[in-house]
Amino acid sequence: xxxxxxxxxxxxxxxxxxxxxxxxxxxxxxxxxxxxxxxxxxxxxxxxxxxxxxxxxxxxxxxxxxxxxxxxxxxxxxxxxxxxxxxxxxxxxxxxxxxxxxxxxxxxxxxxxxxxxxxxxxxxxxxxxxxx
Numbered sequence: 001x002x003x004x005x006x007x008x009x010x011x012x013x014x015x016x017x018x019x020x021x022x023x024x025x026x027x028x029x030x031x032x033x034x035x036x037x038x039x040x041x042x043x044x045x046x047x048x049x050x051x052x053x054x055x056x057x058x059x060x061x062x063x064x065x066x067x068x069x070x071x072x073x074x075x076x077x078x079x080x081x082x083x084x085x086x087x088x089x090x091x092x093x094x095x096x097x098x099x100x101x102x103x104x105x106x107x108x109x110x111x112x113x114x115x116x117x118x119x120x121x122x123x124x125x126x127x128x129x130x131x132x
Contacts, residue, residue, distance in 0.1 A: 001080065001082070001086060001087035001088065001089075002023070002025045002033070002035070005027070006027065006028045007025035007026060007027045007028075007033065008025065008026045008110075008114070009023060009024070009025045010023070010024050010025075010110060010113055010114060010117075011023055013109075013110070013113060015053070015056040015106060015109070016056065018049075018052075019049060019052055019053060019056070021034045021035075021036065021053055021056075022035060022036050022037045022063075023035040023036075023037065023063070024057070024106075024110065026107065026110055030103065030107065031058045031059070032056070032057045032058050032059075032098065032103065032106055032107070032110075033057055033058065033059045033060070033061060033078075033093070034053050034056065034057040034059075034060050034061070035061045035062070035063050035080060036050055036053070036060075036061070036062055036063070037062075037063045037064075037082075038062055038063070038064050038068060039065075039068075040067075040068065041068075041069055041072060044062075044068075044072055044073070045072075054096070055102075056098075056102070056106060057098070057106075058095055058096060058097055058098055059078055059092075059093035059094070059095055059096075060077050060078060060093050061077065061078035061079065061080050061089070061093050062077060062078065062079055062080065063080040063081075063082050063087065064079070064080070064081065064082070065081070065082060065083055066081060066083060075091075076094060077091075077093055077094075078091055078092055078093025078094075079091040
């Protein structure tokens, strides 16, 4: 779904030590979205870090399936409904623009993470040996 909006996507991204987001995407105008995927009520209620993610993106979304009790999710966040066949934005997240210095840091880290992952696919032995 994010690719259909022309976003580049990374999973399991660490914006800062101690936080790991499920999905971060970089849009065509440099916008940064974070998407947290939740499997059910217990998964949501046990998540104690999600509010810390808000300061690392322009828009914040939850991605859930049709059985998820969406009334649990804060209304001032975005909502993506997903199933095995696709996904769609049910509620657009409000935009809170990142400060320029923070945007630059996240975009740089996004690029480095993507490049290192690609390099690892192209040369798995080189990455594990530390060769470049």
